[in-house]
Amino acid sequence: MLMLFIRSLRVRRRGIAYDESIMYGIQTDVLKPGTTEEYVRYAFPLNNTTLLSSFTVCIRTKIIQYREVVPIFSYAFSDRADNALMMFQSRAQLDYYINDQKVSSGLNLRLDDRLFVWHLYCMVITHPAYWIYVDGKLLKEDRLTTPSTDIPLNGTLYIGQEQDRYDGGTDPDQTLSGFAAQFNFWDYVLEERTIKNLAGCLENLRGNVLSSDFATFDQPGVTSEIVPLQSLCTEEPMFVVFPLRRQVTGARIFCGILDGMFFVPEDEKTNNRLHEETNMFAEVCDFKSYRRLLLAGTDEEQEGVWVNFNTGKRLEFTSWFDGEPNNGKNDNCVVLRNDLPQWGDINCEYSNCFSCGMSSKNYFFIRGLCKPDEHRIRFIMDGYVNDRPYFRGYYGMAIFNVGEGTWVFKDTMANLTLATMTMEQPEEYPLGRTVWDVLEPFCDFAVGDKLRLGLSPCTIEEFMCSDGSCVPRNVRCNLREDCVDGSDENDCGIVLFSGRYASHRPPPGRTYREVLYIQPHVHIVRFSKIDDINLAFYMEFEVHLTWTDRNLKFKNIKEEEDKNKLSTEEVDSIWTPEIEFLNVNDGLLKKLKSNVYARQTGEAEPPDFNDAMMETVYLPNNVALVSKTFYSHSPATSTLFS
Template identity: 35%
Template sequence: MWNRPLHSGEIGALAQCRSSGRGNVFSSDTAEFENFGVKEKWVDILDLCRPVQHNLILPETRTVEESLDMCKLLNATIAVPASPLDNESLQNDTIAFADVCLPTASWKVWLGISDAEEDGVWRRFGSSDRVTYTNFAPVNAASSYSCASMMVNGFWDGDLCTNKRCTSCHVEPADYLVVRGLCFESEYRSRFRVDEYIEGRPFFRGYYDLVIVWRPEVKKWVMINTASNSTLLRTSSVTKDYPLGMRQWDVVSEVCEVTEGDVLMVSLSHCSPVHFMCRSGHCIPRELRCDFRYDCRDGSDESNCHVVEVSDEQQRHIPPSGPDGGPLRLRAALVISRIANIDDINMAITLEFQFTLTWTDRRLRFRHLKDTKNGTILTEADAEKLWRPRYQLVNLEGGDQKLLAQSFMVNGANDGTTPDFNSVDMDVRYPGAMNELSMIQRFTARVTCYFHLYSYPFDIQHCSIDLRLPTEHEGYVAFSLSDAEVLYTGPRTLSTYTIRDERIDRSLGPSALSVYFDLHRRQGVILFSTFLPSGMLLLVSWATLFLGLDALNARAIMSLTTLLVLYTLFSNMSRSLPSGAAIKLIDIWFFVIIFLLFVNILIHIFVDNKVPETTNRIFVKGNTQTNSISVVKPQTSRSVKFLKVYRLIGLPVIVVLFNILFWSAVFLES
């Protein structure tokens, strides 16, 4: 004792045993004492600074594995003496419980070492470090067993790990447990340490005026306020276990505005705010909470795993407001995954697409969010608590729409806040304003698409998926068109079309969303199946014009056959297109060729195959008289001349001019 304040240098010297620290009022090594039944022992001053293990005996028998688990719950480890002084201290503690810890056995408490990894090499449990101090008896069974225990005489001996011994836990000076569920004003008041013994068992001492002690007469743990000497709480059920983990406590005296006779849920564990506390008191990393795997032994990490918390269940029918109090903006993303069928005749397309709407709802709070790329998928029960956006597929053909799958998810895990240190529920909460919700729906639908077939088969069709919000949402909910996205992930090349140029029409206003994509017809298929055969038929018909005029049957039959084949080809092509479509370029193509074939047939019929003759008379004068001789000379008819001009000049010129005009129109239209 001093009659003056000490400066920091003096205090540091005392704490590090550099000074004897004799006070100018009282000093224990110079003062005279009268001893009344007290044993006096002198120690060197350096021993006061030598670290001595603080060990506690748990006077219940357990296996090594059970002892490891119990010490872990107490934020401690199984004791391992590191010096003769530590060994003597642990032996003295053990002697005090010799009559409780297996009275008839010499082996009393487990030691936290094992040689299971390498026989004869003793290491601490859960560590590869070898112990530097041992105190095995000269004759021991250490070589026969993987575990070790201390005997009542202080020596160590090998022991079978499945045997049951008392437990000695080593508690570090800075380690503590935390009581949650009360209303402490300061976090320090919630801290408790495992301390010495009351009623033959360790008790839990708060940093201030609370203790938790064992009452053997009722076989319950009680929490006592030492300042008022009043009992506040008592465990609800009879138990021999330590009051670790989450338990129900009966209120004996009013505490935290909870009246006598009520029940409080209180927890006692060493779990930090970055952990999740199992109901048993074990700690697991927070990311293992609600991960669809049982990580707590009691499975409590997968209980109460709802994600969505709402302040008012009725509000889910009312759309949330936007961040600035204006309309709620829905961010849309449409992914077309497959085009199953293109029906040219009915002008409809069957496709499969995924439509995602994303928004925020500041009325909500979330728990158990995963900061992963895929976000946190909500269960059906959680999804039922949400306000859901509604919309209509406007250009649906015949109401043929099928919902394949639907899911709701929370994107990200932003601005999480840990509950108050008094809260038993240690789950982190996330504000709805900072974490977006997404509704993901996958459909197969048949939508209409008006086909413009004038330039068929060189046409490009502009088809769309038209979505519209209901009229009752007008002014309250709108599409965020600037953030809308569209993506096509299916095969680009189909049997008769190629898919190109997906885009969003942003000119329809905030209540409508149209996603366009272009169908480019594959002209090669039509060219080889329509234009090339029709051209070859025209060539065959032209070739009949060169047959002999006397072969009328061959010329007429060949021309008529080409006409019939061409008409059949035209009919098949017409049946593959909408019947109500306007005149198309390909109709003009077939009409002109059919007309030319028809003209060829007429020419074959009406051309005159009889060649006209002219007779010339030649007079021959003899000696006595003059004689005349008639000479017949063939004459070329006008129809034959016309045939020659038509087949060599007329028809080729007509075909060339028509092709020039036709293909010019095609390219201009394209």
């Protein structure tokens, strides 16, 4: 009986089973700025005299919105020891304090910085050694330089806030927006195997000093619920429903532009969740019969064998309505009903609303701003505003529809609408390159300016087509249309002018105090005629003049020089050297052809992640200009180049 009683304590305490945990939702309204009024806090008794020099602290968190600093946990036992123990994340970097010293300084410990992903962080200390684990993997092992790490258990612990003094001094820009679970504190060193088991949800060992599953925490403004342990180690399927009517082919193309996949549920829970989410779009999507939403299933290859459109693998989960599928070879696609979370088969030529499957790896980049790092230009599709999917930035920016095809670009943290634009087709989305009207001054833009923004999943190794799809960067302006809309061959000029460029003035030499050096080359093509009587000859030749113009920049330069021909407008707008020939026989000099080319002499600049055009830019010292002029000429004695 005693053994059974002890086991029952292990299985269930405070109404929580061994395979369950309490999950806290902290500042989960991502359209609101950070606040110091919502937190999870535990105050140890002030008269507690326990000192710990060997211990383990673990916590699991999931970030859904970034702040300047994202505190994971913070423990303080006095105003001077406000960082007695602390872990925090800044972009993709993990930092931590032990005994009020920033031990991680200069280590540059990199993390998975995606949103909506659970991570388990563990700090293990037995003075002077310490270990930092993330998701069961050892991230850092080192030794402390402090004489001891005695931590008194009479302080305050905050989850999702950073203390700048004992039990206070919190900052709204240094808060967790997301979820936390499984905070556990042990007065001994956990074995690495145990930490790996905790990370993989194979074990749910609670802290013997403190456990968020058993202790009572202060949680003003914070939600909490009991969740299955395994839910903390699995990524719930993510999808976005689009109230657009498309055929299957159009739906697949649209999802591909989003770097997602045409979606079909793979389990009953997700299928029910998808159906429930479509209810808000009934007015748009329920336009005929029972059909509401296209799903990514087909039996087109083999009648009666239903496979995933994206993978070609047989569907392991289906939810057919009674009597479905029912129309043989004519109906090879799948639709979700409007009345029940069940399926029917339809003709693939029908147009319906659809959904795109996304993952935490899918995010967009907003280009054309002035952000200091690429992390701040990341956007995701997350939920709906005004019954339309919207784009949300990692750091509080948002792009959403306000009706009649009008979209706004908003700083939700400052509650400012920065810019607005209207799509030509009201049902479309502002993907690719679009032009916005600035409503509030920001970056270097003034009210009334036209702002060109690019929104797409394209990385800096790619070029963004006008519709938001992506092609390799090196196919830009290669004389072939690689974008479906051909936009990779638009605006293929080579020269980038500064605002003060003067074509009448020669550029400086290697420095602004030196004269410009021009390198001439003469290539004799042929002697077309020799006149023995008049002691003259006639020849055709090509003169190459090579120079560097330090007042210009260049874009999209190819290794093959002949592909870098400047347009007539560009040649007329830049300074070019002139050639004068002396002692020409009877004025017999003809210029047959003349072109100017750009020659790559060095590497391109690192891609500018803020550039909405996503051009490959070269500085002037990495590009030489070459004029190639073809002449027919009868010289007398000499030729002078100037």
